[in-house]
Amino acid sequence: MVMAIKSPLYMQEWTLKNIIDRFGKPFVFLLSISPLIRLIWFGVNNQLSANPIEFITRFTGTWAIVFLCLTLTITPLRVTTGWNTLIKYRRMLGLFCFFYAFLHFSTWLFLDQQLDFSAIYQDFYKRTFITLGLAGFILLIPLAITSTKSLQRKLGRSWAKLHSLIYLIAILVILHYYVHKAAKNNFGEVIIYIIILGALLAWRIGRWSIRKHAQRNTA
Amino acid sequence: MRLKLPTIPSSEITPENVFYKRRELIHLAAGGAFGLGMSSWFTRDAFAQSSNKLSVTANTTYTVMEKQTSFQDVTSYNNFYEFGTDKSDPASYASSLITSPWKISVEGLVSKPRVFDIEDLLKLMPLEERVYRMRCVEGWSMVIPWVGYSLSNLLKLVAPLGSAKYVEFVSLADKKQMRGVNSEVLHWPYVEGLRLDEAYHPLTLLTLGLYGQTLPKQNGAPVRIVTPWKYGFKSAKSIVKIRLVEKQPATSWNLANSAEYGFYSNVNPEVDHPRWSQATERRLNDDKGFFAPKIKTLKFNGYGDQVASLYAGMDLKKYY
Numbered sequence: 444m445v446m447a448i449k450s451p452l453y454m455q456e457w458t459l460k461n462i463i464d465r466f467g468k469p470f471v472f473l474l475s476i477s478p479l480i481r482l483i484w485f486g487v488n489n490q491l492s493a494n495p496i497e498f499i500t501r502f503t504g505t506w507a508i509v510f511l512c513l514t515l516t517i518t519p520l521r522v523t524t525g526w527n528t529l530i531k532y533r534r535m536l537g538l539f540c541f542f543y544a545f546l547h548f549s550t551w552l553f554l555d556q557q558l559d560f561s562a563i564y565q566d567f568y569k570r571t572f573i574t575l576g577l578a579g580f581i582l583l584i585p586l587a588i589t590s591t592k593s594l595q596r597k598l599g600r601s602w603a604k605l606h607s608l609i610y611l612i613a614i615l616v617i618l619h620y621y622v623h624k625a626a627k628n629n630f631g632e633v634i635i636y637i638i639i640l641g642a643l644l645a646w647r648i649g650r651w652s653i654r655k656h657a658q659r660n661t662a
Numbered sequence: 663m664r665l666k667l668p669t670i671p672s673s674e675i676t677p678e679n680v681f682y683k684r685r686e687l688i689h690l691a692a693g694g695a696f697g698l699g700m701s702s703w704f705t706r707d708a709f710a711q712s713s714n715k716l717s718v719t720a721n722t723t724y725t726v727m728e729k730q731t732s733f734q735d736v737t738s739y740n741n742f743y744e745f746g747t748d749k750s751d752p753a754s755y756a757s758s759l760i761t762s763p764w765k766i767s768v769e770g771l772v773s774k775p776r777v778f779d780i781e782d783l784l785k786l787m788p789l790e791e792r793v794y795r796m797r798c799v800e801g802w803s804m805v806i807p808w809v810g811y812s813l814s815n816l817l818k819l820v821a822p823l824g825s826a827k828y829v830e831f832v833s834l835a836d837k838k839q840m841r842g843v844n845s846e847v848l849h850w851p852y853v854e855g856l857r858l859d860e861a862y863h864p865l866t867l868l869t870l871g872l873y874g875q876t877l878p879k880q881n882g883a884p885v886r887i888v889t890p891w892k893y894g895f896k897s898a899k900s901i902v903k904i905r906l907v908e909k910q911p912a913t914s915w916n917l918a919n920s921a922e923y924g925f926y927s928n929v930n931p932e933v934d935h936p937r938w939s940q941a942t943e944r945r946l947n948d949d950k951g952f953f954a955p956k957i958k959t960l961k962f963n964g965y966g967d968q969v970a971s972l973y974a975g976m977d978l979k980k981y982y
Binding site for chain 2: 492493494495496497557562565569570571572622623627629631
């Protein structure tokens with residue numbers, strides 16, 4: 444007898460692969476949304492510190508960087524482990540990066556600056572870290588818009604080209620964070636992200652140069 | 663018939679320690695429901711340190727009639743790098759600080775150097791309550807009822823020599839009691855300083871308490887300085903040494919980044935911090951909450967009438 448392509452769960456074997464195929468995405472989604480739930484919980488319980496706007500700004504900014512790191516971890520992890528299913532999670536993690544970056548940006552725009560455009564304009568051209576962060580966020584927008592499967596197919600090779608902007612974004616974002624902390628001499632956390640993002644970018648540079656080398660040798 | 667407003671007898675008011683215990687209980691209950699791991703993921707409480715009540719008299723000359731920042735906020739949102747760089751670190755980790763016994767040595771260019779016990783300082787002068795604005799260089803501000811008396815009282819006792827031009831404040835830096843001192847984030851011990859005339863100014867408060875009680879550890883117990891017309895970092899905490907010196911002291915933040923943290927660091931909306939504007943500030947504990955607009959920062963934090971003359975003829979853009 445031929446099995447249906449997607450049989451109901453009770454008919455499937457409870458193999459690890461089946462479980463991951465079935466529950467992997469909802470599970471990762473719940474994990475990814477949990478920082479937001481935590482933030483709301485803090486808000487409800489009056490635990491956003493004496494300076495809630497600063498707290499929300501830092502909280503969402505940190506999680507945007509975490510999701511940027513996670514998104515960039517997928518490919519190296521997939522290539523080194525050969526676990527190709529991982530690619531299914533890249534879009535979701537990337538969109539969560541955008542989601543937290545959007546909350547971070549909105550907190551700054553609506554709560555911190557209160558749409559005071561003259562102050563925003565001043566900030567934009569006078570404060571390096573604002574300029575860097577804003578540039579990073581703006582560049583994320585086209586990536587989020589073109590993240591759907593259909594657009595990925597339609598754009599083909601140029602999709603990959605467009606999405607390699609993420610490397611530039613990673614550099615902008617880490618500089619944004621670094622410049623913000625630099626003058627306070629407080630590098631503890633920034634260094635962690637510099638190391639992680641540096642390693643993730645270095646791995647790619649390594650892979651490119653190996654490929655180039657191989658191409659040259661075969662040509 | 664006239665309506666009588668109910669008066670709350672003081673026996674009905676929840677004492678502070680019971681209030682915190684209650685919160686603890688609520689969190690404990692929440693912990694049971696969520697599982698222990700979850701409860702720590704969902705709480706970020708730090709407990710205020712136990713303090714002793716002080717008998718104080720309000721100094722109305724130095725009382726700002728603005729809404730005071732709550733005790734909770736004043737004691738849970740602090741920059742005190744000796745305990746960590748996060749604002750919640752001091753409240754979380756300052757309990758390891760031993761504030762009794764505590765000695766503070768007043769020395770240097772003085773004719774009567776002297777070591778004071780903290781108990782001596784508490785008895786030296788009648789304690790005043792002064793409500794000051796506190797403006798942090800980071801762009802936020804509070805209104806805090808401090809307890810203490812003018813530093814000049816102490817300085818007069820040691821009789822500074824004519825050669826003394828500056829006062830240097832040295833904070834405790836003990837790795838065993840202060841976990842943040844293990845990190846190289848600042849040059850330890852924390853050193854701050856004032857020009858002698860600034861130190862003698864009546865506004866400069868030798869501070870021993872807040873909200874009518876001894877200083878909580880996270881606020882710089884047992885003794886600190888408060889100079890309300892300067893950015894908060896100028897007000898050294900947990901002081902062990904006061905030295906009268908001839909040359910301008912090398913202060914910690916100035917050593918760390920002189921372009922951003924000048925020796926004077928008077929609150930000045932006209933001089934931007936390199937990374938942000940100082941024209942406005944966020945007043946913490948504003949009634950309007952989240953959506954409260956920032957307020958305009960006042961020159962010398964609103965204390966210009968009292969202190970501007972100290973800087974007559976000085977270019978405050980140069981001496982920031």
